[in-house]
Amino acid sequence: MTLSKPRKQVILGAHFPGVNNTTVWSDPASGSQVDFDSFVHLAESAERGKFDFFFLAEGLRLREQRGRIHDLDVVGRPDTLAVLSALAAVTTHLGLIGTLNATYHEPYELARQLATLDHLSDGRAGWNVVTSSDAFTGENFRRGGFLDYADRYVRAGEFVRVARELWDSWAEDEIVADRDRGRFVRSGPPGAFAFRGAQFDVRGHFTVPRSPQRFPVVLQAGDSDGGRELAAATADGIFSRHSRPADGQAFFADVKSRLVKYGRSRDELKILPAATFVLGDTPDDAVERAHSIRRQQVSPQTAILLLEQVWNRDLSSYDADGPLPDVDPDVSPTSIIQGRARMWPDPLKTAAEWRQRAEAKGLSIRELVIEVTGRQSFIGTPAQVADAIDEFVQTDCADGVILVPHLTPAGLDDFVERVVPLLQERGSFRTEYETTTLREHLDLPSTARYGTIQPTGATA
Amino acid sequence: MSDGLLHLAVSLDGAGYHPAAWRDPSARPEELFTAGYWADLTRTAERGLLDFVSFDDAFGIQSSSHLAVDDRTDQVRGRLDATLVAARVAPVTTSIGLVPVATTTYPEPFHLASAIATLDYVSAGRAGWQPRVGARPSDAALVGVRAAPDVDIRLAGDPAAQQAASDFFAEAADTVEVVRRLWDSWEDDAIIKDVPTGRFIDRERLHYIDFTGRFFSVKGPSIVSRPPQGQPVVAALAHSRVPYEFAATSADVVFVTPSGTSDVGRRLDDVTRAEKAVGRTGAPLLRFADLVVYLADTAGEALARKADLDDLAGAEHVSDAATFAGTVDELADQIVAWRDHGLDGFRLRPGVILHDLVAIVDDLVPELQRRGVFRPAYAPGSLRDRLGLPRPPSRYARSA
Numbered sequence: 001m002t003l004s005k006p007r008k009q010v011i012l013g014a015h016f017p018g019v020n021n022t023t024v025w026s027d028p029a030s031g032s033q034v035d036f037d038s039f040v041h042l043a044e045s046a047e048r049g050k051f052d053f054f055f056l057a058e059g060l061r062l063r064e065q066r067g068r069i070h071d072l073d074v075v076g077r078p079d080t081l082a083v084l085s086a087l088a089a090v091t092t093h094l095g096l097i098g099t100l101n102a103t104y105h106e107p108y109e110l111a112r113q114l115a116t117l118d119h120l121s122d123g124r125a126g127w128n129v130v131t132s133s134d135a136f137t138g139e140n141f142r143r144g145g146f147l148d149y150a151d152r153y154v155r156a157g158e159f160v161r162v163a164r165e166l167w168d169s170w171a172e173d174e175i176v177a178d179r180d181r182g183r184f185v186r187s188g189p190p191g192a193f194a195f196r197g198a199q200f201d202v203r204g205h206f207t208v209p210r211s212p213q214r215f216p217v218v219l220q221a222g223d224s225d226g227g228r229e230l231a232a233a234t235a236d237g238i239f240s241r242h243s244r245p246a247d248g249q250a251f252f253a254d255v256k257s258r259l260v261k262y263g264r265s266r267d268e269l270k271i272l273p274a275a276t277f278v279l280g281d282t283p284d285d286a287v288e289r290a291h292s293i294r295r296q297q298v299s300p301q302t303a304i305l306l307l308e309q310v311w312n313r314d315l316s317s318y319d320a321d322g323p324l325p326d327v328d329p330d331v332s333p334t335s336i337i338q339g340r341a342r343m344w345p346d347p348l349k350t351a352a353e354w355r356q357r358a359e360a361k362g363l364s365i366r367e368l369v370i371e372v373t374g375r376q377s378f379i380g381t382p383a384q385v386a387d388a389i390d391e392f393v394q395t396d397c398a399d400g401v402i403l404v405p406h407l408t409p410a411g412l413d414d415f416v417e418r419v420v421p422l423l424q425e426r427g428s429f430r431t432e433y434e435t436t437t438l439r440e441h442l443d444l445p446s447t448a449r450y451g452t453i454q455p456t457g458a459t460a
Numbered sequence: 461m462s463d464g465l466l467h468l469a470v471s472l473d474g475a476g477y478h479p480a481a482w483r484d485p486s487a488r489p490e491e492l493f494t495a496g497y498w499a500d501l502t503r504t505a506e507r508g509l510l511d512f513v514s515f516d517d518a519f520g521i522q523s524s525s526h527l528a529v530d531d532r533t534d535q536v537r538g539r540l541d542a543t544l545v546a547a548r549v550a551p552v553t554t555s556i557g558l559v560p561v562a563t564t565t566y567p568e569p570f571h572l573a574s575a576i577a578t579l580d581y582v583s584a585g586r587a588g589w590q591p592r593v594g595a596r597p598s599d600a601a602l603v604g605v606r607a608a609p610d611v612d613i614r615l616a617g618d619p620a621a622q623q624a625a626s627d628f629f630a631e632a633a634d635t636v637e638v639v640r641r642l643w644d645s646w647e648d649d650a651i652i653k654d655v656p657t658g659r660f661i662d663r664e665r666l667h668y669i670d671f672t673g674r675f676f677s678v679k680g681p682s683i684v685s686r687p688p689q690g691q692p693v694v695a696a697l698a699h700s701r702v703p704y705e706f707a708a709t710s711a712d713v714v715f716v717t718p719s720g721t722s723d724v725g726r727r728l729d730d731v732t733r734a735e736k737a738v739g740r741t742g743a744p745l746l747r748f749a750d751l752v753v754y755l756a757d758t759a760g761e762a763l764a765r766k767a768d769l770d771d772l773a774g775a776e777h778v779s780d781a782a783t784f785a786g787t788v789d790e791l792a793d794q795i796v797a798w799r800d801h802g803l804d805g806f807r808l809r810p811g812v813i814l815h816d817l818v819a820i821v822d823d824l825v826p827e828l829q830r831r832g833v834f835r836p837a838y839a840p841g842s843l844r845d846r847l848g849l850p851r852p853p854s855r856y857a858r859s860a
Contacts, residue, residue, distance in 0.1 A: 026655045034685050036551070036582045059683055060570070062666070069663040069681075076646060076661070076685030078581055079574035085544040086582035088495065089551040108602040109567055116541040120495040120548040139679035140570045143605075170538070177482065177489040182772060184482060184489065188531035189521060190538065202604040205521040205529055209493055209538045301658030 010393045010428045011270060011400025011442060012420075013097070014046035015055045017408045019063075021306075022276065022374060023074045024296040024406050031409050033074045036086060041409035043087045046094055049416035050430050052441045053095030053126060054087065055239075055402050056080050060104055061137040063339035065305060066314060070339075072302050074408075081113050088121035095438030097126030097219065099239075102155055103133065104141045107162035107200060114216045115167055115208040123212030123437030127163075128219040128239050131156045136338045151199070153226040157453045158199045160218055160234050164450070167215055169193045169206040215448055217438050219272070232258035233451040236444050237270035239402065243377040248273060248397030262451030270442055275377035275401040277385055279414050290379045293406055294370045303366040306373060310347050310354070312336055320366040324351075324358050377401075385415075386422035393428070466795065466833050467748065467805025467847065469557075470505055470820060472498075473516035474536040476812040477752050477779060479524075480772035482536050486814035493540060495548050501813060502549040505556055508821030509838055511846055512557025512588060514695070514807065517542035519563040519594035520602060526612045529598055534773070543575050550583035557843035559588035559695055564632040566594055566603045569678055572635065573642035580687035585842035588693035591636055591710070593628040616700065629706040634673040636694060636710035641669035643691050644854040645681035667856040689842045690851045697750065699780060704734035712849055713746045715807055717781040721794070724749065724801040746804045746847055750781035754811040755819040759786040766811065781809060788823040792831060799833070 016039065017023035024030060032038050043054050058080050063070040080098035087096055096117065100110060110127075118125035131152035135145025147155060169191040176183050191206035220227065220235035231238045232255060242251040248271075256266045278293060280286025298306070300320035308315045312330040329347035344350045358368045378385045392398055405411025423429035435441050474492055475482035482489040491497040498515075505513045522537055523530045542560035550558060558579060562572055572589075580587035593613075600608030611618065613625035650665035669680035695713035698704045707714040714731055718724040728747055735744060756762035762785040770776045777783075784791055795806055810816030828834035844851055 025653055025660055026658075034581060036584070040551075061679075062681060062683065069661075069666055071659045071661045071663045074660055076651060076683070078684055079571070079578035081544060082547040082575045082578035083582060085547040086551050089499070089548055104568060105571070106566070106603045106605070113541050113544060116544045119493045119540060120498075120544060122495070139677070141568050141678070142676040175490070175493075175538070179483045179487075179489070182480075182483065182534045184535060185533050185537050188533040188537070189523070189529045191521060200604060202602060204598055204602040207521045207537075207539050208541075299658040 007427050008394055008399075009430065009443070010389060010423055011272060012049070012051045012429065013053045013055045013272060013400065013402035014042055014051050014412055015057070015274060015402050015404040016042055017074070017405055017411065018057045019059055019073055019075045019077060021073050021297045021302050022404060022406055023408065024293065025074050026296055026299070027407060029410065030407055033408055034076055034078055036083070038409035039078075039083055039087055040090050042405075042412060043091050043094060045410075045412045045416050047091050049412070049420040050433060051094060052400070053097050053438060054084075054091075055128070056084065056098045058099040058101060058130070059339070060101060060132075061140050061339050064136075064337070065308065066336050070305075072299065072305060081117060084125075085117055085120055088117070088124065093124070093433040093436065093441075095124045095126055095217070095441055096121055097128055097217065097438075099128040099130055099221070102129055102131045102159040103147050103152070104137070107159050107166065108202060108204075108206070111163040111166040112206070112208050114163070115211045118211035118213050118216050119208070123439070125211070125213065126217035126219065126438050128221055129156050129160060129235070130221045134339070153222065153230045153453065155199045156220070156222075157230050157234060158197045161197075161452070162195045162200050162202065164215055165193050165195055166206045167211065170209045172210055175209055213437050213439050214446070215439075217442065217444065228255050229258060230453050231255060231269060232264070233262050233453040235269060236439075236442065236448070237272050240271055240273040240398070242398075243273040243275040243401065245392060245395070245397045248392065249395065252396050252398060262449070264449050264451065267443065268445060268449065270399040270444075272400050272402050273398050274404050276374075276404050276406065277378040277415060278376045279380070279382055279385060279418060281381065283380055283384065286380045286384070290376050294375070297374065297406065298366060298370045300366055303369040306369050307365055309337055310344050310350050312347060318365060321364045324355050324365055324368065382418035382422055386419050386426070389419075390423060390426055390428045464833070465835055466799050466803075466828070467511045467746070468825070468828070468834060469510055469512045469514060469559075469748065469805065469807040470817060471514045471516055471750070471807055471809045472501055472813060472817075473809075474539070475814070476816065477809040478766075478769045478773070478777050478811045479535045480769045481812040483772050484769070484812040484815060486812060488814065489536070492536065493538065498545050499549050499552045501817065502553050502556060502558070504817055504821055506553050508825045509835055510556060510821075510825075511805065512559050512586075512843060514559040514588075514590055515542035515545050515561060517561040517563075518592065519566060519599045520596055523596075526614070527597060527610070543579060546587075547579050547582055550579065550586070553583075555586070555838040557586045557588055557693070557846065558583055559590055559693065561590045561592050563594040564591045564635040565599065565628060566605070569635045569638040569676065570642065573639040573682055574684050576639065576692050577643060577682065577684040577687040580689055580692045581684075585688035585844075587687065587689065588695055588843055590695045590697065591632055592697070593632050595624070595628050622702075625702045629702050631675045633706055633709050634671075634675055638669065638671050638676075638678045640691060640694075641671060641855070642678070642680055642682040643687060644856055645669050646686040647854045647857045648686050648690070651685060665857075686854065689844045690854070691844075693843050693847060693849065701730070701734065704730055705738050707731070707745060708734040708738045708740045711745060712743075713748060713847070715748050715750045717750050718798070719782050721797055721801075724798050724803065728802050743849065747802065748805040748807045749798055749803050750807050750809060752779045752781050752783045752809045752811055753791060753816050753820070754783070754785040755788055755791065755816050755823070757787065759790060762786050769811065779809070788819065788827050791824060792827045795828070796831065796833060
């Protein structure tokens with residue numbers, strides 16, 4: 001007799017719609033991107049659906065294109081930590097994960113804020129670590145664009161190490177609060193720490209007692225070799241971009257194989273790609289809706305703007321409903337876009353492919369852009385989408401998905417009402433919260449094992 | 461004040477402002493780091509119709525010595541980040557203002573602006589901010605980015621200390637300037653959602669702040685759209701010329717610390733002098749006096765309460781603010797007498813929060829209402845509205 005393996009449980013995150021063209025603002029159902037009610041709505045929907053966590057992205061400088069503030073997408077959003085702290089008041093189980101940049105924060109302050117959030121949410125705090133090295137964002141900060149591109153994972157790795165040292169600087173039983181003997185803390189002064197590395201030289205006393213999770217959950221978002229290695233050594237999860245099965249499986253296998261050299265098991269790092277979805281009453285209905293959402297996401301102006309990102313030149317005189325430009329991309333190193341990563345490493349090749357494709361199928365600029373960018377990850381009836389997500393997880397393409405609705409604030413509601421029950425029927429998703437902290441929801445060990453990043457190829 | 465009513469606020473820190481407050485039978489010292497504790501206290505203050513509650517904080521750990529971290533184990537050590545505490549209690553309250561202390565010396569002005577603007581959003585227009593310098597020598601090592609002068613900036617006669625004080629407050633003033641510019645960097649009507657042109661914002665109504673100063677430069681605009689109050693309320697505690705001038709330059713509200721009734725006029729003169737010295741324009745600072753309070757049914761009992769706490773602490777507790785120990789009637793008398801010297805309001809620091817805050821709310825407030833000097837109910841509106849501060853247009857908005 002063989003014992004069947006317990007079914008892998010799907011992890012679900014709810015991503016507040018972001019400041020890019022995935023978020024549709026022109027729809028009459030679209031609400032405020034900044035009012036607290038919108039955040040409450042999404043968080044309450046996610047908690048009703050027994051989601052593992054709520055997820056917030058972060059931008060620290062408004063994007064620009066051709067030297068002007070980008071004006072076509074949703075923008076103007078609250079501070080990550082303050083809004084998560086407020087959400088802790090209106091939820092009871094939902095994890096609260098914020099993206100926070102290791103370049104423009106200091107470990108002492110950020111560790112203090114995350115530990116505070118962990119206390120104020122009874123153990124539901126998480127942090128998605130990102131770094132940036134562009135001088136453009138640096139113009140908003142004291143230290144400017146100080147970080148070399150090559151050092152970004154060094155900084156992220158050291159930052160997380162220092163943060164964990166701070167989180168661990170108060171003994172679990174430090175607070176005695178013994179009135180009769182007049183002893184508040186066991187030893188004085190508590191929270192001593194000291195760290196010296198390439199990025200940080202800090203010492204003193206941390207001000208926040210050990211928080212409920214001890215170590216708030218850390219996700220890491222880098223996708224390069226260095227990013228993967230850092231995640232394998234130090235993170236609890238990866239916010240990945242691989243939401244297609246083939247990519248996902250390869251990424252999953254690669255990253256999980258790196259864990260062993262840090263003495264960590266495969267379950268200690270969760271792979272969580274961002275994913276979009278469209279539901280329909282029939283398969284055809286879903287496809288049709290997916291296409292009309294794509295048209296909302298890619299307005300004529302957005303189509304031209306996206307094309308400019310490949311062509312790296314002013315295309316404002318082109319008609320989005322007309323053919324692609326004959327002129328080739330400008331491949332000089334000066335980029336017309338600021339504040340976001342370049343998505344297409346070989347613009348000449350991309351432009352050639354796109355022209356060919358547009359010509360073959362008779363596509364306008366807008367139709368081409370709709371085809372080549374951002375198709376939704378999961379499209380179908382609720383049953384199809386539940387099947388696809390479950391399959392995606394059971395076949396080790398990921399451990400779950402972080403769902404990005406295209407509408408604020410109600411874009412997740414249909415998923416919660418119609419897809420979650422099907423995942424529950426399959427035994428792939430919880431029907432009630434049985435755990436209290438985010439670490440527990442994610443089935444992460446309470447005594448976490450972390451390593452120190454090793455150069456690729458080296459062993460611990 | 462136009463309506464003759466005074467403003468009343470409380471400041472909260474740990475179990476209270478007496479170092480032995482946590483040992484009082486009413487205290488809940490094991491809950492100081494829980495959301496429930498802070499939610500209870502803030503709701504209690506709101507029951508008393510108070511203007512706002514400020515949440516005390518500092519950059520480094522508490523210490524009885526300015527220059528060094530002490531090793532006392534008999535006092536509360538550890539604090540949660542006050543801005544996040546304020547954000548956490550915002551959804552469970554509806555009317556009371558929320559004013560966290562946040563340090564200006566090391567944190568990024570850009571993050572401070574975003575955080576307080578967000579507090580304004582999650583509280584629907586009830587946010588304030590009490591900027592504080594992180595002047596203890598041990599603060600610098602926590603972030604390790606620069607050396608700090610090894611002096612106590614409160615030492616009046618010491619030139620090195622005075623130079624350091626002047627630098628710390630100059631940086632604080634630059635920080636508030638950047639924060640205020642960022643709050644104005646989105647005009648109120650910047651979001652247009654214009655479908656025909658595909659534009660979510662009118663970029664002409666977003667503004668670079670282009671601040672360059674001695675300590676940092678910040679480009680802008682903010683990543684947060686303009687907060688509900690436009691400019692959340694900025695409040696500063698001040699005891700001497702440099703911080704008075706900082707308040708006069710940067711704040712809407714100043715907390716002063718007269719040592720007694722006869723000292724009130726002198727402190728207010730100091731504030732007026734600072735306003736003149738910095739050339740303050742617009743509304744004068746709202747003048748609040750800070751008082752540490754111990755309340756009881758008789759003056760003798762109140763004094764005994766204070767004495768018992770002093771015994772537990774091993775020394776008489778002397779604060780930067782004057783201490784009041786007595787009955788609610790006597791405190792109301794003192795408040796009215798001090799107000800008549802020209803104060804706009806009071807910020808009370810409860811000696812023991814769960815005793816004295818409750819007495820403020822349940823006994824002092826009704827007494828002040830009976831005397832016709834405190835509001836009978838909250839009027840709807842923002843914290844600025846309550847303090848009589850108009851909502852300013854963005855400094856960058858073109859005049860219509």
